[in-house]
Amino acid sequence: MPHSYLVIGGNGFLGRHIQEQIRLRKDGATISVFDMSKPADPEADVTYHTGDLRQFDDVYNALEGITAVIHCASPPHVNSSNPPRDLYFSINVDGTKNIIRACQERGVEILVVTSSGSVISTGEPMVNVDESTPYPPEAIDVYTESKIECEKVVLAANGEKNIRTCTIRPSAIFGPGDRQLLPGMIEVCEKGQHRFQIGDNSSLMDFTYVGNVAYAHVLAAEKLVDPASPAAGQAFNLTNGTPVPF
Ligand code: NAD
Numbered sequence: 001m002p003h004s005y006l007v008i009g010g011n012g013f014l015g016r017h018i019q020e021q022i023r024l025r026k027d028g029a030t031i032s033v034f035d036m037s038k039p040a041d042p043e044a045d046v047t048y049h050t051g052d053l054r055q056f057d058d059v060y061n062a063l064e065g066i067t068a069v070i071h072c073a074s075p076p077h078v079n080s081s082n083p084p085r086d087l088y089f090s091i092n093v094d095g096t097k098n099i100i101r102a103c104q105e106r107g108v109e110i111l112v113v114t115s116s117g118s119v120i121s122t123g124e125p126m127v128n129v130d131e132s133t134p135y136p137p138e139a140i141d142v143y144t145e146s147k148i149e150c151e152k153v154v155l156a157a158n159g160e161k162n163i164r165t166c167t168i169r170p171s172a173i174f175g176p177g178d179r180q181l182l183p184g185m186i187e188v189c190e191k192g193q194h195r196f197q198i199g200d201n202s203s204l205m206d207f208t209y210v211g212n213v214a215y216a217h218v219l220a221a222e223k224l225v226d227p228a229s230p231a232a233g234q235a236f237n238l239t240n241g242t243p244v245p246f
Pocket of ligand 1: 008009010011012013014015034035036037051052053054071072073074075076091095114115116117170171172173174179180181
């Protein structure tokens with residue numbers, strides 16, 4: 001098992017659950033968090049580093065003594081006619097390259113990165129798809145375009161300078177601490193937009209419980225301890241398995 005984790009983006013919704021899943025393993029692994037925001041209520045057993053992953057030195061310094069990195073930092077997905085392209089690419093692509101280089105220079109061999117189920121979305125109905133589904137010729141939006149590039153960079157780094165990588169692709173995440181999904185639905189209701197229906201109400205959507213998403217990240221890191229792990233260099237789709245009307 002990895003004995004010292006750095007969770008990048010660890011003060012966010014998913015990051016806090018990843019901390020909890022590491023704790024629940026009860027295998028003595030230490031937890032460090034790297035995030036640009038400070039924790040609202042710091043945990044006694046966590047070492048906190050405040051920094052921006054776009055700054056190589058910030059990341060490099062936080063990696064001292066670390067054996068596994070779980071990177072779940074990203075700007076939030078916003079629905080906008082003018083999405084912040086530079087922000088998405090500077091953090092999700094250039095920032096992720098910083099993390100890879102810092103891991104390689106520090107000799108950290110294990111890197112698990114949160115991607116998104118949207119990376120294989122074509123915008124058309126997708127039923128029973130698996131990881132053999134290719135990226136679409138055009139991403140559904142700019143956020144997803146940056147997540148595809150991020151994933152390509154992470155998977156291409158697998159095996160370079162002893163680093164083993166994989167990506168986890170959750171679809172919409174729900175659960176305690178959610179700051180996007182439920183607040184977005186409440187906003188729709190508050191604006192009265194729920195009174196309009198597009199389609200016949202038979203659309204299905206896969207949501208994923210945050211505890212399951214966090215657990216998947218920790219399992220992936222544990223699998224990557226083995227230098228010959230078949231998980232290395234792979235992307236994993238992740239859902240709860242039962243689509244619900246949306
Ligand atoms: P979140 O906004 O709650 O957490 C992200 C954390 O990353 C925040 O604490 C933020 O401060 C940190 N961060 C952002 N930019 C940073 C930077 N430059 N340097 C350091 N820290 C930075 O988001 P979340 O919902 O927990 O999402 C976690 C991951 O899951 C992201 O990669 C996101 O793309 C992915 N994802 C989320 C969903 C969802 O429904 N929430 C669905 C699919 C994929």
